[in-house]
Amino acid sequence: MTASDLRALLTRRREPALALLIVVLVVLIGIRAPFFVSIDSLSGVLTDTSILMMLACAEMLVILTRGIDLSLAANVAFTGMAVALLSMSYPELPVVAYIVSALLIGLVLGAFNGFFVAIIGIPPIVVTLGTLSMFRGLVFVISGGEWVNRHEMPDIYQMFPMETFLGLPHLLWVAVTVIPMFWLFMNHTKAGRSLYAIGGNPQAARYVGIPIEARLFMVYAIAGMIAGLCGYLWTARFAVAYTEIAIGFELVVIAACVIGGVSIAGGVGTIPGVVLGALFLGLIANALPVMGWSPFWKQAISGAVILIAVVLNSRSHKRQGKLIVRRDEATAS
Amino acid sequence: MVRETAPKPVILEVNGLSKQFPGVKALDDVSLTVRAGEVMALVGENGAGKSTIVKILTGIYKPDGGSIKVDGTSVNFVRPSDSWLAGISAIHQETSVFEELTVAENIFMGHQPTKPRVPLIDWRDMHQRAQEILDRMDVPISTRALVRDLSVAQRHILGVAKALSHDAQVVIMDEPSASLSRREIEQLMVIVRQLRDEGKGVIFISHKFDEIFEIADRYTVLRDGELVGDGDISDVNQDDLVKLMVGRSLDEVFPKVDVPIGEVVFSVDGFTHDTEFDDISFTLRKGEILGFYGLVGAGRSELMQAIFGITHPRSGTLVLDGVQVKIDSPVEAMRAGLAYVPEDRQHQGAILPMSIRKNMTLPLIEQLSHRGFLNRRKQLGATKEMGARLSVKAAHWDQQVEDLSGGNQQKVVIGKWLATRPRIIILDEPTKGIDIGSKAAVHEFMGELVAQGLSVILVSSELEEVRGMADRVIVMHEGRIRGEFNRRDATPENIVSVASGLELAA
Structure with a gap:
């Protein structure tokens, strides 16, 4: 393989390159700390990364349409707090009731974004920056700034994510269910494919009859719903709900997308790529303590990787001018 | 003139279509008909209203007045899908492709074939049907190729394939041959004849008279948004059409x-x-x-x-x-x-949300500034001089360029570069x-x-x-x-x- 083949591979097909990078990392870490490569430890990394993977998939939908959702983590915090308070007041409900409530609350918050972006037509960055503050503020309002602690939550609420089924925690099973649904949606439904069209060429998307406003609204609503689900999972898993939950996490989510090959300019990105991007960040986060490095390296490393990813993304789209001259004729002369 | 054969049935009837844009009447009471099994050439200069008609017929613009009948039934297009469901499909002038998607997906975007019973895309069927369309057009492009790897001409072929995928009764070709090579134009003509022989109506928009006389049965001429003539192509020659067009x-x-x-x-x-x-x-x-x-x-x-x-x-x-x-x-x-006034004034020439004054003096900022501060009086003076020379029609010099008509926008752009002498x-x-x-x-x-x-x-x-x-x-x-x-x-x-x-x- 020549250098240019390698670059073509890295730029054209992000997923295999990223998968390879992850395997190499695991092996390297395994050499330093063999216990890291055990099934238990690796499934722990996956479980830890489940929420990030799901949020990154949700964010990808938004970015594909040339948008951005900065309010996802704030939605996680608000919905997490709301369902935690719900469980405190109504501890006898079945766990599915908490999950459905989380999905609905998240959906409403997402639809709120969708309304302003799709119907009113305000740029997504402005809308979601506003709702980011708003949701964070509302966490204070509904909780009065108080925490919901382990002993205040019903057992059934906090046990669900880490209880196991076939040896794996429910949290991982949720991700394993949600992510293929995303994949199916994005690759095999007309609505999913239309998001690529909207991001790739909005004008042309309108020409072929794609209802752009409806699709945008849907995208923000879906993203909100997934954030709501993650809000429940987050507070249940750590058995605590407090006002600063997931603060700044929207940037990690966007980072996972970019590393996974999603173009911020829209129209480019795949679910497997985004999942691998999230996994990469999760791996770094979990491996650093194992390697005995300071956790602050995590931020530095993910920052550097984002830059590399963006450079690769832009290289893959740089064109060598338009193809006008037919060189095959010219070579004869 | 006595026809030997009975007139072909009318499949598209447009009556009294009007469309007003800010500052310009794009269409004024235009009527036209398209018959099954014939090619109707829509002729006119740039800005005569041809593209506006196309956009109305494809549900992108809503007309201010007038009626459209397809196969005798009145239709009212609210969105593009209404139009192709009614049997009209168009090859647009602009290259409306999705670069990052495959050829097959570009052809079928918006109306992908789905599997029976489940709302999932039938990719296999889609590639097969795309292949059939490309084979029919005799173009060797892989349905799995990414469109960003295609040449300009191949992208236009893709537009034709897209229109064919709708199985439409009326096919509108808006300057389909503009950037095709001779061989590709010949292929296109074969396709147009094929469509005609299948009993479809074709609206053929072209600036090339040789093509029009080769392929069209009838003509309709527009000028400044008005209908100025129509009839059988065999009754006119090129000079007649030019006279009608330019007027x-x-x-x-x-x-x-x-x-x-x-x-x-x-x-x-x-x-x-x-x-x-x-x-x-x-x-x-x-x-x-x-x-x-x-x-x-x-x-x-x-x-x-x-x-x-x-x-x-x-x-x-x-x-x-x-x-x-x-x-x-x-x-x-x-x-x-040197000065270069670019083609695409919306993207390269003018900064639309900025005022005329700021746009026109942009290349002059250094000359109009003293120690890094802009002299607003000098700036206004320079703007007035240029604006008067070009007779820019504007309410005032601080009006935003995007609110001006196309012609005045262009004057602002040219004025801007002239300012650099x-x-x-x-x-x-x-x-x-x-x-x-x-x-x-x-x-x-x-x-x-x-x-x-x-x-x-x-x-x-x-x-x-x-x-x-x-x-x-x-x-x-x-x-x-x-x-x-x-x-x-x-x-x-x-x-x-x-x-x-x-x-x-x-």
Whole structure:
């Protein structure tokens, strides 16, 4: 393989390159700390990364349409707090009731974004920056700034994510269910494919009859719903709900997308790529303590990787001018 | 005239269609009919309203008045899907493709085949049907190829394939051959005949008369948004159509002034780019208007951008007043006395949400500033001077450029570059999409420029404009200069045949 083949591979097909990078990392870490490569430890990394993977998939939908959702983590915090308070007041409900409530609350918050972006037509960055503050503020309002602690939550609420089924925690099973649904949606439904069209060429998307406003609204609503689900999972898993939950996490989510090959300019990105991007960040986060490095390296490393990813993304789209001259004729002369 | 056969059934009937845009009446009470099994040529100059009709018929614009009947039933298109569900599909002028998606997905986007019972896309069926369409058109493109890897011509073929995928009753072709090679045009003609023989109605929009007379059965001519004539193509000749289209003497629209042409001031020698143009050499004289004609995508704009230092050619030299110059950036080009008014004024020329004053004086900011602070009085003065010279119609000089009509926007853009006092000005499609009145004003202004001793390079895809205004015409095809004509020899036949790559000029 020549250098240019390698670059073509890295730029054209992000997923295999990223998968390879992850395997190499695991092996390297395994050499330093063999216990890291055990099934238990690796499934722990996956479980830890489940929420990030799901949020990154949700964010990808938004970015594909040339948008951005900065309010996802704030939605996680608000919905997490709301369902935690719900469980405190109504501890006898079945766990599915908490999950459905989380999905609905998240959906409403997402639809709120969708309304302003799709119907009113305000740029997504402005809308979601506003709702980011708003949701964070509302966490204070509904909780009065108080925490919901382990002993205040019903057992059934906090046990669900880490209880196991076939040896794996429910949290991982949720991700394993949600992510293929995303994949199916994005690759095999007309609505999913239309998001690529909207991001790739909005004008042309309108020409072929794609209802752009409806699709945008849907995208923000879906993203909100997934954030709501993650809000429940987050507070249940750590058995605590407090006002600063997931603060700044929207940037990690966007980072996972970019590393996974999603173009911020829209129209480019795949679910497997985004999942691998999230996994990469999760791996770094979990491996650093194992390697005995300071956790602050995590931020530095993910920052550097984002830059590399963006450079690769832009290289893959740089064109060598338009193809006008037919060189095959010219070579004869 | 007595017809031997019974008239074919009308499948599309448009009655009294009107559409108003801010400042311009795009369509005024236009009626037309399309019959099954015939090709109707829709003819008119740029800005005559052809594209507006297409956009109304495809549900992109809503008309202000008038009615549309398909197969005798009144229809009301609210969105594009209403239109193709009613049996109308169009190949749009603009390249409306999704670069990052495959050929098959581009063809079927918006109406992908789904599996029975489940709402999932049937990819296999989609690729198969895409393959059938491409086979029918006899084009060897893989359905799995990414569109970003296709050439300009292949993308246009894709547009045709897209229209065919709808199985429409009425197919609208909006300048389908604009950037196709001869072989591809022949293929296109075969497809058009095939559609006609299948009993479909075809609306064929083209600027090329040879194609119109070859393929069309009937014609409809628009001018300034109004219907000015229709009938059987066999009853008219090219001159009749031109007269209907232009509707006024050529001298009015193209007020060519005689200016003594001086010495060579600028020459380009052996300009070559890897993919965009090849071995370009030409000279420009003082007081001369040099026309660059070619089909869309012939590489003219790309060449001009390279000359102006926006992109960089692989080899070639520029000589200005006998001295070789090196231009690596627009700033250097401006210093050397060049100005470039780009084609796409919305994206490259004007900063739309900014005022006329700020737009016009943008290249002058340094001259109008003192110690880094802008002198607003001087700025207003410069704006007034330019605006008056170009007769820009605006409420006031702080009006935003996006609120102006197309013609006035173009005047602001040209005014902006004139403010730098260039000696050579490159105008890239200066009258594209503006009405005839503004066109005449821009043309008149070009005459003033050369009278003042400037030299103008006029890039245009409008044959009449190049013939009417240029002293010499250079014709490009696929990135190369294929012919050069003096004003006398620049007949439509000569120019078009060279521009389509049909023959090499001697």
